[in-house]
Amino acid sequence: MNFWPIVLDAMPQLLEGARLTILYSIAAVFFATILGLVFALFKLSSVSILRGIGQGYVHIFRGLPLLVLIFYIYFALPSVFPLQVWFGNKYMIMAGITALALNEGAYITEIIRAGILSIDRGQTEAAMSIGMTNFQTMRFIILPQALKRMVPPLVNQFIQTIKDTSLLSAISVAELTRRGQMIISVNFAGLQIWTAIAIVYLVIILSLTALSSYIERRWQVDQR
């Protein structure tokens, strides 16, 4: 069975798909982190309305299956708002990234909240006792310490996001999985192409794992 010729032939296509997979993952994680930070602070707020909003966000977007969320934003929302008219072909990618960001953001909310809560209350009291505002306390004292503890679970979540981008193939976003399906529909070489796709995903994810353990090691040497 001629494995290599088929895989090498498909490689440029697959790598282009891999590039988009990475790009969409980065975009999703970027927005998910912003959502996560905002809603984590909401959930920790002393204002009960904000706490309620934060809780609602997590409940809804952690509770929905990601594929349903993707379909909902891509197929259902346009019947309420003319989104495809506004955004054209780009709406497919926007819907995909939005769905990913909303879903991952719910998990990141909980990661950030747990990280912040893990910092000793005395740190906050000390910061306030020298006259820092709540914002300054969070920005200069709590978050820098919490971030270090959040790295391992955040890396987990980033890996999860990369894998979840494969679901975007269901709305024809041309990421790695979708590219593979398209190639197979022409050459019918399922075994070879799925094997190649699996290996490309593993390479992406293992490189990220290596990068994160490097970062963790460096932080320990620097600041501990």
Next chain:
Amino acid sequence: MISVKNITKYFGRHEVLKDISLEIAPQEVVVIIGPSGSGKSTFLRCMNGLESVSKGEIFVNQAEITHSKTNLSLVRKEVGMVFQRFNLFQHLSVIENVTIGQVQVLKKSKQEAEKRAYELLDKVGLQEKAKAYPEQLSGGQQQRVAIARALAMNPIVMLFDEPTSALDPEMVGEVLAVMKDLAREGMTMVVVTHEMGFAREVGDRVLFLDEGRIVEQGTPEQIFNHPQEERTQLFLSKIL
């Protein structure tokens, strides 16, 4: 300087402070003693708004910190606080611990802040540890850095919440020495402590707190040598 008027404080249904009033004059050193659970730490923490009061008023330099409209951060930078467990910022070096408030809150330049920080570290005898991180220091050293951090804000009064209780016995002396120096320089201080030697030597006034009330107050001489109240006598007989 600090004026406490009839404050009451509840934790849930438990009344921890019962109608306490107190006037603290500039340069006065007030030492608060009492059994654990008597409310002395809570009382101290009310004086910079780390705890809210249920009833009553507290004024620091004319600013009413118990008023909901008062900007507490503005008041707190004038009130230094030293904690039982030091609470140094773990991710910052010693010098950064002492500069961060000056830069972020007092808006000083980094150079200015570092100059002041080195002066203060010199004062507490830790200039050579400027680049170290808190966890590399002993408890006594950490507490001296914490005092420097509080002093860096040029507070008008310093609150000490059992500053030597978490220290190994051989380190208590170095922290008390720094505090004695401060008192001698005329710093207004409120000190919650179990160090009766310190109270006797440095205190202008000693308050005995029990079950959320000031049972007795007076000069160290009066409280330690001629306590009037039975509860004070009982407490002192147990610890002296």
